[in-house]
Amino acid sequence: MMARVEDTDIVERVAASTGLPPRVAARVVDDVLAFYRTPTEDYVRRRHAELQAQGRKNPEIFPLIAAELRGRLVAAPILSERQLRRIVYG
Known part of the structure; x- marks a missing residue:
């Protein structure tokens, strides 16, 4: 699952700061955001x-x-x- 468009900046930041490929960084960001979006x-x-x-x-x-x-x-x-x-x- 790729990060939503509004999450592009954070995906780029995570990828740059961790050295993760953008697709992996997007998955990490999605997982973290899903955790915080839990009702x-x-x-x-x-x-x-x-x-x-x-x-x-x-x-x-x-x-x-x-x-x-x-x-x-x-x-x-x-x-x-x-x-x-x-x-x-x-």
Whole structure:
């Protein structure tokens, strides 16, 4: 998959700074952008499942996810623990 036209500058920068061929740099950029374009609800559900699989409990999980969301490159809206629970459990 090639990067979209609006991503050309970043593809060129990644290729130049890493020495990667432009097609590989485009794939890397697409992967990174896809990660950051993940809808908040999908991110919350995935992280909740990952943290539960590590044996963590909800009182630790929800504050951690809230902090991660605040630190994302493109910050998600501030969500309360209750909102996070609703995303996970409906």
